[in-house]
Amino acid sequence: MLRLSTYIVLFLLLTASAANDGRKANEAYENGNYEKAEELFLAAIEQEPENARLYFNLGNAQAKQGKVEEAIQSFMEFRAMVESPEEKAMAEYNIGTLLAEGKKWKPAASHFKNALKLNPSESDAKHNYERALAEIDKNEENQEGQDQNQQDQPPPEPSEYAIAMKKRAEKLVEQRKYTEAYNLMQQALKADETVRAFNDFIERTKNVAEIDTNS
Structure with a gap:
């Protein structure tokens, strides 16, 4: 069974003006109002663009709305801004989880692997990585022989x-x-x-x- 819990960082160190939006965004997120949370996190980012945690929380709010592309970009932004391997691993894990929820097993496995390289002690990432690899093997068996002429085909829809x-x-x-x-x-x-x-x-x-x- 896939462990699909995501990391959430809801503590904020902000200037007074951005803190108000940040607190309201956290409250909206915890109440399940993810659209409002996204709006408020974006407002807080305008005032505090160097606060990496805002991008992380924004990614979670976007992921809850099924905004896969936007959420991945937010998590990648967070990853680029933080220094510690543990925090970078959190971003990789959340991207992997988001992709696994959509059964995008190959890219999910790649990000779970990245998370483990950064933080080898992360047991959920290890479990999910193994599950993703199993799903990849299963899919490859089902599709064996179907993709022989892939290089001659037009580029796929991204x-x-x-x-x-x-x-x-x-x-x-x-x-x-x-x-x-x-x-x-x-x-x-x-x-x-x-x-x-x-x-x-x-x-x-x-x-x-x-x-x-x-x-």
Whole structure:
């Protein structure tokens, strides 16, 4: 059985003006009013954009509404802002959980694995990683022989996960972190074949990264 509990960080260290929105957002979240919570977390972020925990809580509120793409972006933003492996692992775990809920087992497994690399003691991540691997094996058995001509097929419709990864990579490109953006897309491609829809972007990023490395 999959353990689908997500990490929630509801304590906030904010300026007075943002704290009011943050407290109200937490209350809305705890009361199940996730749309209102999202609105209030976004308002708090406008006033306190460097507070990583706000992005984490925003991701949870978005996930509860089924906003997969937006939630992944929020968790990735949190991951980029925090320093400790344990906090980075929390973001990876929540992304994995969100994807597992949608039965996106391959990218889910990738993020559970990342969580374990960052925090090997996380038992739920270990359990879910094993479950995701089992589901991948089962799906591969069912689909054996169906994807032999995949490379000759047109690019697939990108999943919400693929879109979220591309938007994160685009943000890295804006920051001129070309190699990091390319590596992110390569990792996403291993986890989700629909990332192939962005092959042109990946190739451009690769070319610029190579120039950047050789300059």
